Amino acid sequence: MLLFCGEEHLRRSGRHAGAVFTPEQMWCLADAWYSDRADPTWRRKTPDEAEALFAGIGLTGDFWLLTG
Secondary structure, eight states: OOOOSSHHHHHHHTOOOSOOOOHHHHHHHHHHHHTTTTSTTOOOOOHHHHHHHHHHTTOOSGGGOSOO
């Protein structure tokens, strides 16, 4: 993951954006993804569960599709 100040900064870097999301979305994703890792009953999220999590914080589009 690479962080940029904005789309202009990304463009100047010469890199291609796989996905662009806000710091708030990044925090929500990290919190939702890792908040239960210490739970003894933790299990890996299924692709459907992960897609639902992504969609719930506004991460949509082909980049975020895991199930095809």
